[in-house]
Amino acid sequence: MKTAFCMKMFDLATVVLFICLDHTYGSAGNEWAYDGEKGPDHWHLDFPHCGGVRQSPVSIKTDEVIVDSEWLVPFTLKGYDKIQNLTMQLGNNGHTVQVDLMIRGEPVSITGGGLKNVYAAQQFHFHWGKEDQRGSEHDIDGIYFPMEMHIVHYNMKYNNFTEALNKEDGLAVLGFFFEVGRYNHRFDRIIKHFSEISYRDLRTQIETFALRDLLPENLDGYYRYYGSLTTPPCYESVIWSIFYQTIQISEDQLDQFRHKVHENYANETNRDISDDYRPPQCLNRRKIHSSKPVVSIGNVGKNNQTGRTSGSATQISVTLITSLIFLMKLLFIFFW
Numbered sequence: 195m196k197t198a199f200c201m202k203m204f205d206l207a208t209v210v211l212f213i214c215l216d217h218t219y220g221s222a223g224n225e226w227a228y229d230g231e232k233g234p235d236h237w238h239l240d241f242p243h244c245g246g247v248r249q250s251p252v253s254i255k256t257d258e259v260i261v262d263s264e265w266l267v268p269f270t271l272k273g274y275d276k277i278q279n280l281t282m283q284l285g286n287n288g289h290t291v292q293v294d295l296m297i298r299g300e301p302v303s304i305t306g307g308g309l310k311n312v313y314a315a316q317q318f319h320f321h322w323g324k325e326d327q328r329g330s331e332h333d334i335d336g337i338y339f340p341m342e343m344h345i346v347h348y349n350m351k352y353n354n355f356t357e358a359l360n361k362e363d364g365l366a367v368l369g370f371f372f373e374v375g376r377y378n379h380r381f382d383r384i385i386k387h388f389s390e391i392s393y394r395d396l397r398t399q400i401e402t403f404a405l406r407d408l409l410p411e412n413l414d415g416y417y418r419y420y421g422s423l424t425t426p427p428c429y430e431s432v433i434w435s436i437f438y439q440t441i442q443i444s445e446d447q448l449d450q451f452r453h454k455v456h457e458n459y460a461n462e463t464n465r466d467i468s469d470d471y472r473p474p475q476c477l478n479r480r481k482i483h484s485s486k487p488v489v490s491i492g493n494v495g496k497n498n499q500t501g502r503t504s505g506s507a508t509q510i511s512v513t514l515i516t517s518l519i520f521l522m523k524l525l526f527i528f529f530w
């Protein structure tokens with residue numbers, strides 16, 4: 195049913211795209227939000243690319259993923275373990291908290307991972323929910339996570355990030371899911387500065403740390419697909435890599451994301467940034483590949499308010515029930 199709906203949306207998106215391309219780009223202003231009249235359903239009106247057919251995020255259905263370990267080899271991270279020549283600036287842009295990386299000299303970069311070029315790290319930011327049951331942009335078999343981190347890199351064959359931003363091979367984003375678990379002191383390097391960036395457009399320089407510290411230990415397992423920025427102007431320029439292994443963070447730490455940073459300016463009524471995620475977009479004709487067979491996603495799951503369930507335990511239960519029903523059907527046919 196959902197596929198059929200997406201096929202219809204594909205045709206509709208094409209029509210909308212043509213209508214919108216006839217429009218003066220961005221003429222109606224560039225404000226956008228995660229709900230209401232400026233919410234994701236309306237982004238394409240002001241930002242025509244958001245109505246395209248290579249949009250992100252998407253739902254990853256593991257039984258439709260194509261494993262290609264020859265192509266999707268492990269990444270090589272360069273400069274991820276160094277802090278020299280690197281400055282980090284933490285900012286609140288009203289939509290997320292973002293750490294901009296300012297590098298003098300040798301860039302922090304990624305190669306391998308099936309990429310044809312070298313991609314330099316530019317910034318990283320987060321998407322999170324008001325509750326544990328939601329927050330990630332991508333989902334695995336309908337499983338959502340409380341937070342997702344994106345590390346944005348640009349293709350160094352272009353002169354800079356801005357030039358790469360709208361090219362079809364311009365960006366490579368690494369996506370990581372979070373799970374509620376143990377206190378993660380590595381993220382306190384960011385969280386402890388939230389009081390300095392409580393309001394929109396506030397920025398502060400933070401003590402530099404090695405980017406590798408934030409990542410899960412194992413980076414060999416990941417999904418790959420071609421998509422877009424998940425925020426306006428939604429340029430279809432992103433090579434996505436979504437990693438299997440999750441990052442642990444405590445409920446208290448998540449609460450700091452939920453309540454310490456606001457989408458409003460300092461002189462306005464406080465509104466939390468939380469729920470800064472775009473709903474999944476149609477896959478259309480795209481395929482999702484992976485570097486190796488999926489064993490499990492994280493350790494612990496969560497339930498989703500909207501009826502979507504989450505967590506590897508739930509996945510296993512669904513698989514067990516499906517297998518049992520199949521077995522019962524077989525027995526029924528055999529003995530009837």
Ligand SMILES: [Zn+2]
Binds near residue numbers: 319320321344424
């Ligand atoms: Zn993002």
